[in-house]
Amino acid sequence: MNISADRVKELREWTGAGMMDCNKARTETGGDMDKAVDHLRKIGAAVAAKKEGRATKDGLVYAYIHPGGRLGVLVEVACETDFVARTADFQNFVKDIAMHIAASSPIAVRREDVPADVVEKEKEIFAAQAEASGKPPAVREKMVAGRVEKFFQEQVLLEQPFIRDPKLRVQDLVTAMVAKVGENIGVRRFARFGLGEG
């Protein structure tokens, strides 16, 4: 029960959900932590949906350099106003994103940003593997689709499990921050340089 309370507190900090929402989530879900998390996520998502499409003209360009200077990340995260960009909440969020990119090495921000030839190459490999299985075509097709889905979830920033809490995807973090600061927020672009990897 202590663990649950801590987790709810943690999530409350991320989602900015009120104490009442949190208590309600805990009561309604009978203390089931996963369900409570889902519930709070939905509250965040509902708030975030309302902010979608709003112009993000401000934000931060931030860099994380791993100690030793052999790995670095540059990231641009957009929000609507300078006011939010200067808050500690937003700045910590941007730092988390940069450190996540350093650790998890995504290949793009969104699925649609992955170059078509990269996706094609992966599909070919998966198709060859499926063919080797000797299963019927319909099954093989599903195998390939499943592997492509997994590839995106592992390689695309917003779909990756967040390093500091793998139960959340990075997109959940973005959604939570939108709900918390009340502005539309977007990870625009990043660069990740590992020494000698370029």
Added chain:
Amino acid sequence: MNISADRVKELREWTGAGMMDCNKARTETGGDMDKAVDHLRKIGAAVAAKKEGRATKDGLVYAYIHPGGRLGVLVEVACETDFVARTADFQNFVKDIAMHIAASSPIAVRREDVPADVVEKEKEIFAAQAEASGKPPAVREKMVAGRVEKFFQEQVLLEQPFIRDPKLRVQDLVTAMVAKVGENIGVRRFARFGLGEG
């Protein structure tokens, strides 16, 4: 004469040329600062040429974020050993390069890194301008070649005039650092994010 001495000292710091070389350069060039600079540059270039092609497996990934967090640069600069990468000389050099990139916004490290379609587009614009001049074809051709050359010198990192001393190109700075630390050095890649410019 004081100014000359200061300039030679400054160049001596950059090139790592010895006091004897500097005195010689000043005597031989009769105090003509430009010629002395050229002379010292040649000394540096001769040393650097010997290091060319040597493997650069070490180096630094460094970031410069402009105050306010609306502009950031990530750069990878390679050298041969960890020993050099950890020296203040190399680290200050890398900082200078990053700040130069922030200020001068190059589009690529080298000429050959500029995408072919970008060069083509520029050539078309220059050709149209030349045609509008009404000059004969041979002259127009030279006009276009001259403009393309200027385009590279303005847009390519290693050919740009160094912000802190426009008499030097960034390549001169690299050459000087090679001569100074005695290792091959190369600017591998950079990313420059201006808020909302992506």
